Amino acid sequence: AIDAARLIERIKELGAIGRDEAGRLCRVAGTDADREGRDLLCEWLKQAGLRIEVDRIGNIYGIWEPEDASGEPVVMGSHIDTVIDAGIYDGCFGVLAGLAVIEAMQQASLRPARPLAVVAYTNEEGVRFAPDMMGSLVAAGGLATDDALAAIGTDGTTLGAELARIGYAGSREPGFLRPHAYVELHIEQGPVLEAEGLPIGAVENLQGISWQRVSIAGTANHAGTTPMVMRRDAGVAAGRAIAFLDDLARRTRDAVATVGTIRFEPNAINVIPSAAVFTVDLRNPDEDRLRSQEAALQRFLDGLVTEGYEVRTERLARFEPVIFAPEIVSAVEESAGQRQLPCRRMTSGAGHDAQMIARVAPAAMIFVPSKGGISHNPAEFTADHELIAGANVLLDVTRKLSQ
Amino acid sequence: AIDAARLIERIKELGAIGRDEAGRLCRVAGTDADREGRDLLCEWLKQAGLRIEVDRIGNIYGIWEPEDASGEPVVMGSHIDTVIDAGIYDGCFGVLAGLAVIEAMQQASLRPARPLAVVAYTNEEGVRFAPDMMGSLVAAGGLATDDALAAIGTDGTTLGAELARIGYAGSREPGFLRPHAYVELHIEQGPVLEAEGLPIGAVENLQGISWQRVSIAGTANHAGTTPMVMRRDAGVAAGRAIAFLDDLARRTRDAVATVGTIRFEPNAINVIPSAAVFTVDLRNPDEDRLRSQEAALQRFLDGLVTEGYEVRTERLARFEPVIFAPEIVSAVEESAGQRQLPCRRMTSGAGHDAQMIARVAPAAMIFVPSKGGISHNPAEFTADHELIAGANVLLDVTRKLSQ
Ligand SMILES: NC(=O)NCCC(=O)O
Ligand SMILES: NC(=O)NCCC(=O)O
Numbered sequence: 190a191i192d193a194a195r196l197i198e199r200i201k202e203l204g205a206i207g208r209d210e211a212g213r214l215c216r217v218a219g220t221d222a223d224r225e226g227r228d229l230l231c232e233w234l235k236q237a238g239l240r241i242e243v244d245r246i247g248n249i250y251g252i253w254e255p256e257d258a259s260g261e262p263v264v265m266g267s268h269i270d271t272v273i274d275a276g277i278y279d280g281c282f283g284v285l286a287g288l289a290v291i292e293a294m295q296q297a298s299l300r301p302a303r304p305l306a307v308v309a310y311t312n313e314e315g316v317r318f319a320p321d322m323m324g325s326l327v328a329a330g331g332l333a334t335d336d337a338l339a340a341i342g343t344d345g346t347t348l349g350a351e352l353a354r355i356g357y358a359g360s361r362e363p364g365f366l367r368p369h370a371y372v373e374l375h376i377e378q379g380p381v382l383e384a385e386g387l388p389i390g391a392v393e394n395l396q397g398i399s400w401q402r403v404s405i406a407g408t409a410n411h412a413g414t415t416p417m418v419m420r421r422d423a424g425v426a427a428g429r430a431i432a433f434l435d436d437l438a439r440r441t442r443d444a445v446a447t448v449g450t451i452r453f454e455p456n457a458i459n460v461i462p463s464a465a466v467f468t469v470d471l472r473n474p475d476e477d478r479l480r481s482q483e484a485a486l487q488r489f490l491d492g493l494v495t496e497g498y499e500v501r502t503e504r505l506a507r508f509e510p511v512i513f514a515p516e517i518v519s520a521v522e523e524s525a526g527q528r529q530l531p532c533r534r535m536t537s538g539a540g541h542d543a544q545m546i547a548r549v550a551p552a553a554m555i556f557v558p559s560k561g562g563i564s565h566n567p568a569e570f571t572a573d574h575e576l577i578a579g580a581n582v583l584l585d586v587t588r589k590l591s592q
Numbered sequence: 593a594i595d596a597a598r599l600i601e602r603i604k605e606l607g608a609i610g611r612d613e614a615g616r617l618c619r620v621a622g623t624d625a626d627r628e629g630r631d632l633l634c635e636w637l638k639q640a641g642l643r644i645e646v647d648r649i650g651n652i653y654g655i656w657e658p659e660d661a662s663g664e665p666v667v668m669g670s671h672i673d674t675v676i677d678a679g680i681y682d683g684c685f686g687v688l689a690g691l692a693v694i695e696a697m698q699q700a701s702l703r704p705a706r707p708l709a710v711v712a713y714t715n716e717e718g719v720r721f722a723p724d725m726m727g728s729l730v731a732a733g734g735l736a737t738d739d740a741l742a743a744i745g746t747d748g749t750t751l752g753a754e755l756a757r758i759g760y761a762g763s764r765e766p767g768f769l770r771p772h773a774y775v776e777l778h779i780e781q782g783p784v785l786e787a788e789g790l791p792i793g794a795v796e797n798l799q800g801i802s803w804q805r806v807s808i809a810g811t812a813n814h815a816g817t818t819p820m821v822m823r824r825d826a827g828v829a830a831g832r833a834i835a836f837l838d839d840l841a842r843r844t845r846d847a848v849a850t851v852g853t854i855r856f857e858p859n860a861i862n863v864i865p866s867a868a869v870f871t872v873d874l875r876n877p878d879e880d881r882l883r884s885q886e887a888a889l890q891r892f893l894d895g896l897v898t899e900g901y902e903v904r905t906e907r908l909a910r911f912e913p914v915i916f917a918p919e920i921v922s923a924v925e926e927s928a929g930q931r932q933l934p935c936r937r938m939t940s941g942a943g944h945d946a947q948m949i950a951r952v953a954p955a956a957m958i959f960v961p962s963k964g965g966i967s968h969n970p971a972e973f974t975a976d977h978e979l980i981a982g983a984n985v986l987l988d989v990t991r992k993l994s995q
Contacts, residue, residue, distance in 0.1 A: 273858040274812070316860045379817030398816065400861060409677070411967040412850035412873045413801065414782030414941030417842045419965060424851050428834025435828045439820045447815035448827050449861045451854055455676045457719045458803060458852045458871040458908070459943075460968045468861040470815045505861070538817030540862075562822060564814040565863040 191580045192296070196289045197573050203229060203269065203285065204277025214277065214567065218270040218312035218323075219342070219351030226269050227357055230284065230309055237292050239307070242366070243359025245334050246327045247311035247352045250366055253291045254304045261369035262304035263591040264550075265290060265583060267542060268313030268324070276569020278559075278576075283374045284309045286580040290587050301591035303369055310542045311352070317342045319400065320506030325542035327363045329549045334363050364549075370517060370590045371552040373543040374583045376571050380562025381535055388578050389532040390556030391521040393513050395544045396443070396474040396536060399483055400506035402466065403430065403490065406499040409455060409463035420461055424453050426493050427465035433489050434469060437482060444482055445472045445538070474510050474536050511544040514551035517586065521555050524585035530578055539564075555582050594983045595699070599692045600976050606632060606672065606688065607680025617680065617970065621673040621715035621726075622650075622745070622754030629672050630760055633687065633712055640695050642710070645769070646762025648737050649730040650714035650755045653769055656694045657707045664772035665707035666994040667953075668693060668986060670945060671716030671727070679972020681962075681979075686777045687712045689983040693990050704994035706772055713945045714755070720745045722803065723909030728945035730766045732952045737766050767952075773993045774955040775920060776946040777986045779974050783965025784938055791933045791981050793959030794924040796916050798940040798947045799846070799877040802886055803909035805869065806833065806893065809902035812858060812866035823864055827856050829896050830868035836892050837872060840885060847885055848875045848941070877913050877939050914947040917954035920989065924958050927988035933981055942967075958985050 206229060207222030209215050216222040227249060234241050239251035252262065267283025287307035294301065310328070315321025318340040326332045338349030338358075352358040377383075382390050407423035431448045438446035447470040454464035469486065473479035490500045518534065525532035535556065537544075543552045557579035560570040609632060610625030612618050619625040630652060637644050637654035645653040655665065670686025690710035697704065713731065718724025721743040729735045741752030741761075755761040780786075785793050810826035834851045841849035850873040857867035872889065876882035893903045921937065928935035938959065940947075946955045960982035963973040 272860050272863055315862065319861070321862065377817065378814045380819070380822060396816065408966075409969040410965070411781045411942055412852060413799065413848065413875050413943060414780065414962075414967065415848065415965060416783070417838070417848060419783060422838070422850070424854065425834055425838045428831040428838070428851070431828055431831025432835050435820070435825070435831070445816065445818065445820060447825070447862065447864055448831070449815060449856070449863050449865060450859045451827065451856050453852070453854050456853045457675055457968070458722070459718065459724065459850065459873050460675055460852050461850055462852060463969070470862050472816050539814055540816060559817075562813070562818060563811075564817065565860070566812040566866070 191289045191293050191577060191584060193577045196285055196580060197576065199233065199285045200277060200281055203281050207271065213274040214271055215273050216271040217273065217317050218314065219317060219348055219355065221355065223270055224355035224357065230269060233288060237288060242361050243357060244361040244363045244365060245359055246324050246337055246363045247357040247359060248324045248328055248363065249309045250306050251288065252304060252306045255300050258301055258304045260303050261367050262306040263587055264306045264308055264368035264371045265587060266308030266310065267373050267375055268310045270312055270314050272314050272316050272565045274567055276564060276567055278376045278569055278571055279378065279564055280313055282376055282576060286374045286583050289580055290584045293584055303591040305587065305591055306366065312348065313542055315506065318348045322540050322542055322545050325545035329545040330364055331545060331548060368546060368550040371543060371546040371550050372517060372555065372583060372586050373541055374555045374579050375541060376564065377556040377559045378564035379538045379559065382556060382558035383560060383562065385533065387533055388530045388557065388575055389525040389582055390535040391518045391532055392537050392554035392556055393518045393534045394474060394536050395511045395541060396472045396538060397476055397479040397510040398506060398508045398540050399471040399479060401469045402503040402505055403469055404464065404466045404501040405493060406464050407462060410461045412459040412461055415461060421497050422461045423465040423498065424462035426498050427451065427467055430489060434486065437485050441478060441482055443474050444478060446482065472538065476509050508540065508544060511547050513547060513553035517551055517553035520586045520589050521553065521582060524582045528581060530582065555579055594692045594696050594980060594987060596980045599688055599983060600979065602636065602688045603680060603684055606684050610674065616677040617674055618676050619674040620676065620720050621717065622720060622751055622758065624758065626673055627758035627760065633672060636691060640691060642694065645764050646760060647764040647766045647768060648762055649727050649740055649766045650760040650762060651727045651731055651766065652712045653709050654691065655707060655709045658703050661704055661707045663706050664770050665709040666990055667709045667711055667771035667774045668990060669711030669713065670776050670778055671713045673715055673717050675717050675719050675968045677970055679967060679970055681779045681972055681974055682781065682967055683716055685779055685979060689777045689986050692983055693987045696987055706994040708990065708994055709769065715751065716945055718909065721751045725943050725945055725948050728948035732948040733767055734948060734951060771949060771953040773920060774946060774949040774953050775958065775986060775989050776944055777958045777982050778944060779967065780959040780962045781967030782941045782962060785959060785961035786963060786965065788936065790936055791960065791978055792928040792935040792985055793938040794921045794935055795940050795957035795959055796921045796937045797877060798914045798944060799875045800879055800882040800913040801909060801911045801943050802874040802882060804872045805906040805908055806872055807867065807869045807904040808896060809867050810865060813864045815862040815864055818864060824900050825864045826868040826901065827865035829901050830854065830870055833892060837889060840888050844881060844885055846877050847881060849885065875941065879912050911943065911947060914950050916950060916956035920954055920956035923989045923992050924956065924985060927985045931984060933985065958982055
């Protein structure tokens, strides 16, 4: 079984790295904080005697090749980059649990028939460089390495330059390691398991994700002298779009919609905004419904053009819904059953590296509950016993897949 | 008559000062650019032989005391600070025309019975330090000098520190110079005069101004996993507020409403905003209607509190509508009539220093047309002959008031 104390200890230790002056966890991809987190992970991988490989997009692999093991490895993993003001579990849990599984098997002198690997993918969160799930997307061949390295961050830097700067622009070609199977253990980041009192989720699919940046241009003018009927207020157009998207998602089955970022120009109290730039995150487990959300947004924006605004949309990410490998999903259910852990099949609301790796290998995910469904927030919490239960299911599934 | 060529030349020369790398005019109060503009103005005041006085809030006076003149001076003026990405006329025109009037009277060897003064008030625009019209408000005794100097800017500096830094924290006590009368010539910054083909507006009142900062706190959470019904999205609350204020102003007589600035926290594409902070600029020439706009906003915000948001409002500025001195308004009409310049009485949509000085002296304003009604925008434009016509009316009115 998993070394519970060590896993919990490591989650906390990694979670202490990348705190800003205000104490907020901001271990954003390609930053100095990311480097520190990576350094610590590599130290642990080395302590476990794993062979460390870093590819050109900065994905870190720790590979265990037991005697007589052969063929493609069974891979566990996730990511260790975080959002701004993050919790400590998102991503890190899956990576550190993967390492704990290998250590448990080493400890028990198990001899899997296949090599095992744990991976931390670069820039899963996508808050600085779009798209998200970038390292796994590149590893799966869905995005050219050089295009990903050229991604321009919110601060104007490129991911390639930042990876080189922090010493994690590796030499291996992304995709060099083709998994026999990929299993990702993750906190749910949503409210379902907690609400239903279930410790384990067997994730059978993952919803489609549509990210766009919308730029609306109106006309700057004086806030006091310009009659309402003569205005082309880009801020009002943005405000209406935000309200529209929220209403649309509420009346579309299984849909969510989020405007997470916004900026006005010139951003002065008594000047009608000449421009509003905001991001749109639309999701739906059903591709047709996701397309209809996108189409409704487009019609709304076309309406703004008719009103005299200039509107530009920029595609930041677009991923279709993914169906995970049924045999791995069944293995998760089986393990949970044997361990007397109530379990349900479910959909992932968040994007995950598993959805990218599913393009090139059988993949699935294991979820554990998130208190209050809260994530991307320092209040993110999963109890120790729930983390350990999930890690033990990962152990079972990995043993089975590596037989 | 006014030296037309020199006035036009100076407007352009001052308008070239304070350009940022992108060529945008940003001569914002208390900045290095503001210092440069002030230095140039003082040079011109000196050239005209005026006595320069600077008060503690940085208001610059150029005073002409002709032989035998006595009593309180007739004051002309406006401001030379600008918004971000401004036009060249707003404020500067009134100051430079005031100087041109004094020079014209000197040139013609006129001997007014009263001293004349031209003034450039500090921080009329209020884009960095609230409230706007700050220098004239302090000079009129409506705000304690030390409180104004302690105003914290959008960049965290204080106005007092910035004035000291740029060398314009003067020694005179604000209000040291009490005007016999105050006349402010200004571009309309609105569409009325152009639409009606009139070269001169006799401004008889000025609408009330209400500035607030609204901070809405919701709950940060994951954009993908959080069902719509479980969200408390501060960005959506802000979007709704923006749309609400726009609708409200459209159905309230003579009302305008502007949300010019906004900020989300944590401002990440896949995180539901935990906070949205925006400014609200409400105006109405009628105090009761302005109060009802404010009350409607408050009810809307109370509704958000009922929905579970935390809402905080902060008062940035509040000025009641102002009625200008009828005898000066009549003098403007009279001069326009004598010069065959069609003229109408009108309301000022923008706040102006004249509205503050009206508390302590008879005051009024003269407007000239703004092309397309555009202001607070580099496209701000008034034709040279329109500027000169306005300056000549200012000359007539000032002569009359200083007899
Ligand atoms: N799991 C997770 O938070 N992924 C980030 C990508 C997203 O779903 O927005
Ligand atoms: N005249 C002018 O632009 N004043 C700034 C104050 C305001 O009206 O917002």
